Each structure stands twice: as C-alpha cells, then as structure tokens.
Amino acid sequence: MRKGMLMCLLMLMAAVAVLDVAPARAEYGDVVLNKRSDKEGMRPVIFSHWFHRIRFRCKVCHDELGFKMRAGANDVLMVDIVDGKFCGLCHNGQIAWGTERCDLCHSGRHGLESRIHGGNQSLGPGRW
C-alpha cells in the first residue's frame, strides 16, 4: 500500500511538472526591435501585436504604413517616426501617444535579441 501511495504521489508530481508548465514568455507575436536601441543607450522597443490588433487591422500597418511582414526586414529610424513615417503615422500625439513619450515604447530589457518572441509554437526551424 505504501508503494501505491508513492506511485500516486509520483504521478501527481509528474502531472504537475509536465502539464503545468509556465506559459510561454512574452505574448504571442510580441516583437522586440533592438537594431539600435541598446547601442544608443535606450531600452529596446517592444511591439505587441495583440495590443495593436484590438485597435487596428493588419492592413493599416502592413499596407498603409508599409511595414514588411517579416521581423527585422524594416529599418525603422527614430527620425523617420518623428517625420510621420512608420509608427509616426499614429504615434504623433493625435491617434496614439507622441514620440516624446520614449519610455512607453522603449520598455524592454537591455540585451534582448531583435525578433518575434512568444510565437512559433510549431518549433519549426524558423526564421521568426
């Protein structure tokens, strides 16, 4: 009987260990932009697809704004954003917060790699 109880306990622990894994870090589709931020002494930018998708359809950024649909394929310069290109079409203080509120976008940990985080659940070889 003691053996049975031990088995049960082991089973319980295995179930917790295997199935109750911590959720994937970052949200699905979160993009880190860090081509220049760290070098310039700013926190990397975190772009959340979920946050934007509630408010805008994909076509707004990927058609009207001209963002290519591959993380890393866009060369987004702060000077262009201030000029109203890329993020700057909305982040101008009218549709969304303006570029003077640096910290709201530059909110990532230092040293993060530029790429999509929290995605790719298929675990393919992946270019994300």
Next chain:
Amino acid sequence: MRSRRGRRRSRYYLWLLLATLILIARTPVAADMARRWLPLVKDGIHDPKSPALRLLQQPGEALSRLPADVAGSQVNWTAALEQGRINPRTNILPETKIRVLDTDILLNLRGGTPIVRFPHRQHTVWLDCGNCHEQLFKSKAGANKFSMQLILQGEQCGVCHGAVAFPLTQCGRCHNTARDKPLPAAAVRGS
C-alpha cells in the same frame, strides 16, 4: 470500524482522484476557463524597472474579455471581429480603398491530408490583397505550389501562421475539408 488496510486504500483513491482532477484541468476543454497571460512585469521581455509598466495595458485585462482559443494568444481573433467584440480601424488615410473578397479556394487537392479550404473573407477583413499577392502567392488559382516544409520555415502561410496568426499545431483549422465527400461547389479549385 474500518481496517487499517481500508483506510490506506481510501487514501490511495484520494490521491488518484486528485491526480486525475489536475490532469482534467490541464486539457484543452478546460483551457477555455483557465486561460492566463503573464503580467508585463513577468513576461521576460519588459524591463521590470521601466516606468511604462505602470501605464501599459496588461494582456490579461484586454484578452480575457475576447472569444477564447486554445493556441497562440488564446484569443480567436476572427470570432472577436465577427461578433463585434472589437472594431479595429481599417485605415488611417481617408483615400485608402478597403478591399474585401469573399471567395474560398480549395488547396492541397492531390495530397494525403484533408483538403485546405482557404477563406478569402476572413483574411481580407484583416489584410489587404497586397499583403499576400503577388509576392507571396500568385492570384491565379492553381498557379501556386505549396509546401508544408516551407510553411514550417516561416514562408508562404507561415509568414503569419506560427508567428502572429494561429500556430501550425492547429492542423485541422486549415486542413478542414474531407476528401471523400463532394467538394463545396462555391469554392474555386486551386492547386
């Protein structure tokens, strides 16, 4: 009075019951009730010291109100849009033409897995034609050669599915049409 052996046996069953309950709680059926999102401060990419964390919207606060999904961001975004739970803007510039197409395309007609019925409508309410055509896919039905290998590597459908749209573990959502039944008449035959 119960024997010592009987007491031990009942304890054994109690453990078994507990283990089973935990197993059930982790299944996809229960996942609908157990959806959870990490707070930004713990998500591993936000800097916990960033002043933004006091101001930015938390994923759980926004996403828990939307129709559930078992994979990806745990939100069925197509349902959220169709049910009017969200109404994201279609354009910023007033001159932008909003294009929506309502044609289904049947793909993978000669493969072994179920046929893919690709719905243009659910894609074009979110995306513009130019996001897929003519770079990723040619507009002519039958002119594209699809490869699951490429999709898994982030090409073709995999540009979005597996990165920002529902992941490639959801086979049946694309491979959704049985091969042994009459094909839907309204759909166009692709490759």
